[in-house]
Amino acid sequence: MTPQTHAQNLILDRAQIEQKVTRMAYEIYERNFEEQELVLAGIHLDGYTLAEMLAAQLEHISPLKVYLLRITLNKAAPLQEQVQLQPENISITGKAVILVDDVLNTGKTLAYTLSTFLPQNPKKVEVATLVDRHHPLYPIAATYTGYSLATTINERIDVVLDDDNFGAYLH
Template identity: 30%
Template sequence: MIINHETALKTLRRMTHEILEKNDDVANIVLVGILKKGLPIALLIRDNIKQYAGIEVPVVELDISMHRDDEKRRPATQPDFAVGNKVCILVDDVLFTGRTARAAMDAIVDLGRPKRIEFAVLIDRGHRELPIRADYVGKNAPTALDETVIVNLSGINAGVYIERIR
């Protein structure tokens, strides 16, 4: 186990404080949870922002399947939100090669021109293939290429784990 459930929630609270420190105009933030694993983390960050700043920022689920260059393309559902002049904070569970983040940025730019795009991840495991970095990182957890990181924030076995790929 990399981090247990309690530590993961504590880490997300710290990341929320970092987001609030960097963004004076909280009402201008849109949290963009990358389908599927980024959405639960985005919702937790939204709840933390509401608790600390008293503002409920919108959360949007982003399907990036149409923008992937390393997987078979399939039609994506477009979210219905305006990105113009908004601070879009992409949220995902794990940053690995950077390809998911690149596809997510492409999907956002297809919707309009945001004021800024930031990136928040719970775990950064290294091994970039693209020059991508996260603005907000919960934990750096270097892994071997034959390992994967599993993030599970609900249920009996909640926590973040490393598993060897067979």
């Protein structure tokens, strides 16, 4: 898709996304100020990029020690392949964990990742998303939301967090 096609459907530009990430980081810190450590677990690809952006803000505004985890799974068939966490040496036992994804649609992706985290006994698990579409099919709700947008089930939201075409787009 060309940048011009994207521009017609732009719902969040770079400045708006950065503003929402900053606000979300403050909200995360406010709800977790008593923690010493925090784990941000981002769904590969753009959820992890969003987690990196949140981690940078949290390290700037708070004394929290922030750990980043990359979650990789087959979103189309989550039971066919094991959910991968990288790096593998980060313990989440007794820690506050925030699952991060770019778009929360049905909650399916985040629901399947919980099976990887719960056996490790985290202190709590929260959810951060840049765009919440409000089509829950699973009992997953965002704790932190950058932008809430009611869409039809046929519409799609694409979040692009690379330097060439930074934005959120409605299709």
